[in-house]
Amino acid sequence: MPAAVAAEWARNRPRGETATVDATALVLGDPSPRLPRALEDLGRTVTRWHRLPSADQHYTPWPPTGPFGEVWARMPRSSLEAAMLLHAAAARVDDGGRIHLYGANNEGIRSAARHFPGGTDEPRPALIKRRCRVLTAVKTAPPPRPDGLDSWKLEAPVDWGTGARGWTFYPGVFAYGRLDPATALLIEVLPEIPAGSRVLDFGAGTGPIGAAVLERAGAHARVHLLEPDAISLAAAALNVPDATPAPGSELSAVRGPFDLIVTNPPIHVGGAHSLRTVEALAQGAPAALAKGGSLLLVAQRRLPLARILSDSFRDVRPVVDRGQFRVWRATDALRSAMRTTRTAAGPRGSRTRAVNARRGQSSRPRW
Numbered sequence: 001m002p003a004a005v006a007a008e009w010a011r012n013r014p015r016g017e018t019a020t021v022d023a024t025a026l027v028l029g030d031p032s033p034r035l036p037r038a039l040e041d042l043g044r045t046v047t048r049w050h051r052l053p054s055a056d057q058h059y060t061p062w063p064p065t066g067p068f069g070e071v072w073a074r075m076p077r078s079s080l081e082a083a084m085l086l087h088a089a090a091a092r093v094d095d096g097g098r099i100h101l102y103g104a105n106n107e108g109i110r111s112a113a114r115h116f117p118g119g120t121d122e123p124r125p126a127l128i129k130r131r132c133r134v135l136t137a138v139k140t141a142p143p144p145r146p147d148g149l150d151s152w153k154l155e156a157p158v159d160w161g162t163g164a165r166g167w168t169f170y171p172g173v174f175a176y177g178r179l180d181p182a183t184a185l186l187i188e189v190l191p192e193i194p195a196g197s198r199v200l201d202f203g204a205g206t207g208p209i210g211a212a213v214l215e216r217a218g219a220h221a222r223v224h225l226l227e228p229d230a231i232s233l234a235a236a237a238l239n240v241p242d243a244t245p246a247p248g249s250e251l252s253a254v255r256g257p258f259d260l261i262v263t264n265p266p267i268h269v270g271g272a273h274s275l276r277t278v279e280a281l282a283q284g285a286p287a288a289l290a291k292g293g294s295l296l297l298v299a300q301r302r303l304p305l306a307r308i309l310s311d312s313f314r315d316v317r318p319v320v321d322r323g324q325f326r327v328w329r330a331t332d333a334l335r336s337a338m339r340t341t342r343t344a345a346g347p348r349g350s351r352t353r354a355v356n357a358r359r360g361q362s363s364r365p366r367w
């Protein structure tokens with residue numbers, strides 16, 4: 001909906017507001033093609049950038065340098081990320097060019113004027129419609145912070161039980177400034193990692209699980225960090241320099257086989273609760289694992305992981321429960337799961353019952 005409202009404003013705004021010497025536009029952080037299409041219809045040459053993989057967009061940690069005649073930014077999830085995006089916008093727009101921020105009320109757009117950096121005039125709501133709005137401001141001077149991701153780096157200590165270490169975060173990464181408790185629980189029950197093991201940290205974020213694996217393996221493991229968010233992966237590359245960063249959102253982006261896949265998986269897609277990624281991981285893991293390999297996964301206890309994992313693995317068991325989290329270990333991949341994705345029929349019921357029978361036994365880690 002915000003993209004539609006922004007496209008409407010782009011098409012219908014007064015002539016004085018459309019005129020730019022430079023007929024280029026940069027669209028930041030919006031997977032929808034609606035606004036770019038509207039701008040192209042107006043004769044703009046449009047460049048798109050997103051930190052996440054998305055069709056036709058630059059997929060890099062930082063937007064391409066301009067300058068551009070105008071910049072449009074889709075309201076991101078956090079205030080800090082909004083400030084970062086607007087700084088990047090201001091560094092790329094021509095002097096006298098416009099910066100537009102658009103989003104929905106429930107994304108915080110009503111109070112988002114405060115995120116515009118110094119060097120822009122007072123942002124004003126240009127269009128308010130369908131619980132969305134477009135805020136617009138003109139650049140009058142360069143923004144205060146130097147351009148680049150580095151200006152937004154946070155160094156904070158994290159400790160998973162082996163001593164505090166400096167950790168790099170950027171706005172919008174998972175567990176900004178801290179170690180997530182579910183991640184900490186998974187790290188606590190990591191198994192011994194034999195020398196030469198190949199390990200995949202799926203959804204690596206800033207890299208704490210991969211780092212803990214390397215620490216446990218005495219750097220004798222080969223760890224791959226799979227992560228779609230280019231900014232998280234930039235942080236992970238600094239935090240875990242001995243691992244191999246792998247940009248992507250699917251197992252096909254990395255070359256196995258792996259002896260171990262470890263993950264605190266995403267349970268949201270585009271801001272909405274979804275188990276789609278966990279299901280895809282469970283379906284793809286058997287083919288990505290070496291013979292005898294295992295998948296170690298942490299998730300909220302209320303989620304139906306036993307059902308999801310037992311579609312692909314014969315042996316699915318809880319390793320540890322703590323608070324609202326549970327770590328699952330899945331081994332002994334089903335042959336059928338190595339070739340195919342889920343089938344409607346099959347011995348799923350009986351496997352699920354076997355898993356259920358083992359549930360709740362675990363208060364201590366077991367391997």
Ligand SMILES: C[S@@+](CC[C@H](N)C(=O)[O-])C[C@H]1O[C@@H](n2cnc3c(N)ncnc32)[C@H](O)[C@@H]1O
Nearest residue numbers: 174183203204205228229249250264265266277
């Ligand atoms: C719950 S966070 C865990 C991050 C990190 N492992 C940690 O423990 O701090 C899940 C991560 O998965 C990433 N992610 C989202 N969709 C993904 C996908 N399809 N494939 C792999 N990773 C994904 C997110 O960007 C996020 O960094």
